[in-house]
Amino acid sequence: MTVMEHVRTGLVVDDLLREAVARRPHARAVSDATGGWTYAELDAAARTGAAWLAAHGIGPGDRVVCRAGNVREFVALLFATLRHGAIFVPINPGMRRYHLRSVLADADPRLVVTGDDDAVTVREVTDRPVVGLGTLRAALSGPSLPPAGPAGPAPNGDATALLIYTSGSTAAPKAVVSPHGTVVFAARAIADRLRYRADDVVLCALPLAFDYGLYQVFLSVLAGAHLVLGEPAAHVRLISTIREHGVTVVPVVPSLAEMLVRLAARHSSVPAVRLFTNTGAALTAPMIAALRQRFPGAGIVAMFGITECKRVTIAECDGDRGRPGSVGTALDGTQVLILDDAGHPLPPGECGEIAVRGPHVMAGYWRAPQLSAQRFRRDPDTGTVTLHTGDYGRLDADGHLYFEGRRDDIFKRRGLRVSAVEIEAAACDVPGVRAAAVLPPTGRRDVALFAVTELAPADVLRALAERIEDGKLPPACHVLPQLPLTANGKTDKRRLAELLDQPQE
Amino acid sequence: MTTAPEWDTRFETVLRGILPLPPRLAPDTCLRSHGLDSLASIEVLMELEDAYAVRLPDSLLTGDTFATPAALWRTLTQVRSADAVSAPPVTGR
Numbered sequence: 169m170t171v172m173e174h175v176r177t178g179l180v181v182d183d184l185l186r187e188a189v190a191r192r193p194h195a196r197a198v199s200d201a202t203g204g205w206t207y208a209e210l211d212a213a214a215r216t217g218a219a220w221l222a223a224h225g226i227g228p229g230d231r232v233v234c235r236a237g238n239v240r241e242f243v244a245l246l247f248a249t250l251r252h253g254a255i256f257v258p259i260n261p262g263m264r265r266y267h268l269r270s271v272l273a274d275a276d277p278r279l280v281v282t283g284d285d286d287a288v289t290v291r292e293v294t295d296r297p298v299v300g301l302g303t304l305r306a307a308l309s310g311p312s313l314p315p316a317g318p319a320g321p322a323p324n325g326d327a328t329a330l331l332i333y334t335s336g337s338t339a340a341p342k343a344v345v346s347p348h349g350t351v352v353f354a355a356r357a358i359a360d361r362l363r364y365r366a367d368d369v370v371l372c373a374l375p376l377a378f379d380y381g382l383y384q385v386f387l388s389v390l391a392g393a394h395l396v397l398g399e400p401a402a403h404v405r406l407i408s409t410i411r412e413h414g415v416t417v418v419p420v421v422p423s424l425a426e427m428l429v430r431l432a433a434r435h436s437s438v439p440a441v442r443l444f445t446n447t448g449a450a451l452t453a454p455m456i457a458a459l460r461q462r463f464p465g466a467g468i469v470a471m472f473g474i475t476e477c478k479r480v481t482i483a484e485c486d487g488d489r490g491r492p493g494s495v496g497t498a499l500d501g502t503q504v505l506i507l508d509d510a511g512h513p514l515p516p517g518e519c520g521e522i523a524v525r526g527p528h529v530m531a532g533y534w535r536a537p538q539l540s541a542q543r544f545r546r547d548p549d550t551g552t553v554t555l556h557t558g559d560y561g562r563l564d565a566d567g568h569l570y571f572e573g574r575r576d577d578i579f580k581r582r583g584l585r586v587s588a589v590e591i592e593a594a595a596c597d598v599p600g601v602r603a604a605a606v607l608p609p610t611g612r613r614d615v616a617l618f619a620v621t622e623l624a625p626a627d628v629l630r631a632l633a634e635r636i637e638d639g640k641l642p643p644a645c646h647v648l649p650q651l652p653l654t655a656n657g658k659t660d661k662r663r664l665a666e667l668l669d670q671p672q673e
Numbered sequence: 674m675t676t677a678p679e680w681d682t683r684f685e686t687v688l689r690g691i692l693p694l695p696p697r698l699a700p701d702t703c704l705r706s707h708g709l710d711s712l713a714s715i716e717v718l719m720e721l722e723d724a725y726a727v728r729l730p731d732s733l734l735t736g737d738t739f740a741t742p743a744a745l746w747r748t749l750t751q752v753r754s755a756d757a758v759s760a761p762p763v764t765g766r
Contacts, residue, residue, distance in 0.1 A: 401735075402736065404731075404739070649716075650716065653710065
């Protein structure tokens with residue numbers, strides 16, 4: 169495969185909504201806890217929103233930060249901003265002050281829309297105009313403003329659509345610059361595999377500011393499906409939400425899958441979910457089995473991605489049965505490579521850094537040329553960009569990817585090459601262990617295992633010893649009532665490290 | 674203003690088993706700032722249902738229900754008095 173030129177679709181993100189409105193104006197587009205909109209209504213709200221942005225002096229290329237949570241006004245503001253030629257910057261309402269201050273300084277926005285409750289807090293960390301969600305809501309439902317007229321030339325596929333902040337391993341969060349054409353390509357390539365249908369009802373209980381959540385908007389709009397937004401505070405009633413809306417598709421990270429499995433046990437009949445997708449962090453085999461038991465009609469699709477190219481691979485539905493642990497094959501029209509330390513491709517079966525080429529590779533990091541050049545490497549002869557993901561894995565002979573961990577998760581111990589993911593998977597295989605996390609060793613301490621279980625630590629280690637080599641076995645097991653999670657539902661390893669460094673009690 | 678807590682010890686034991694709570698639990702202690710994320714809410718819910726052999730209907734499970742010990746105890750008490758006789762056993766964990 170050498171056809172890795174940057175394919176231009178010629179489309180901008182807003183075209184996806186325009187197509188959906190033309191096809192299915194009266195179909196449900198998006199619902200949240202307080203109501204819903206059809207595609208025609210969402211389109212009207214986006215139009216009004218664009219005029220409202222113009223009235224706030226927003227111009228092409230200006231950043232509009234949205235920290236509104238999982239509400240339908242978020243979706244309206246997304247399309248309003250893009251239609252207006254400005255750049256949409258979603259931020260998780262869970263982001264703490266410390267990060268929020270640096271993120272807002274970095275995004276350099278012209279406007280910040282935030283929940284009414286924390287508008288005061290946000291004003292303390294930025295000097296930019298801050299508007300509460302209530303004000304936006306009133307503007308969107310009020311009399312429609314006169315059309316703004318183009319703020320400038322209409323955006324093309326190269327124009328930046330989104331800045332998506334993603335947490336690095338150490339430093340402050342950095343933003344991935346996502347151009348319109350690249351977002352559209354990625355959304356379509358994912359849609360080609362997942363095949364959401366017009367009659368699907370997609371539950372986005374993940375934060376919309378997380379790209380896995382955000383792309384549910386694009387995937388739903390591409391299919392003309394109904395997107396249902398769930399707020400984290402409403403997760404205890406997820407099963408009712410699924411039933412009330414007739415949800416058929418649920419994207420999950422492990423913590424959300426665990427909630428669904430536990431909550432489903434409280435209900436005698438099971439809602440008709442037909443598809444679970446998973447990325448962000450992989451579901452363990454026992455979790456997949458539990459989902460199948462509680463939702464017998466549903467298929468499960470494993471995927472792998474990073475914000476820097478949105479999605480890398482997607483497996484076949486229930487592909488874990490034939491290839492357990494695989495996260496699937498590269499999106500059509502894209503390429504996955506496994507590279508050695510010198511950047512040379514490795515043959516199938518060998519583990520190395522996962523690298524990616526194709527039209528889904530984003531345009532680098534916002535205002536960080538050095539970091540961009542390190543991760544998005546351009547071949548001086550061909551101009552082809554290779555994205556170095558910093559993740560490790562291997563391909564089988566048929567091109568199926570197996571993820572082994574972040575660079576930081578792979579370490580040498582007693583001469584053995586060990587992956588944190590491998591120990592975590594082995595620990596989760598122990599009956600009675602509900603979740604596990606492994607911290608690689610540092611100069612000051614050995615490898616550390618955390619487990620959520622009723623078992624005694626010694627029993628966990630004994631069972632683990634039957635599953636992995638002696639050299640890989642952690643010296644101790646710390647039992648926790650639950651694993652700390654990041655705002656995106658991944659295990660918060662930084663907080664685990666803090667637990668070790670400053671033991672409580 | 675130290676009065677006896679309005680809830681029983683079983684209730685507080687369940688909360689303490691899941692959340693890292695301060696030594697003294699006030700009716701208006703903000704549970705969310707003491708580790709009550711959505712996964713912990715579900716854990717609290719299911720353990721309370723087990724402990725009191727009741728089923729809290731989803732319609733009562735809002736963010737406010739889990740905001741403070743007082744709010745949660747109120748909801749639990751309401752359900753216990755309503756379903757004292759007719760509560761279906763919670764099974765199928």
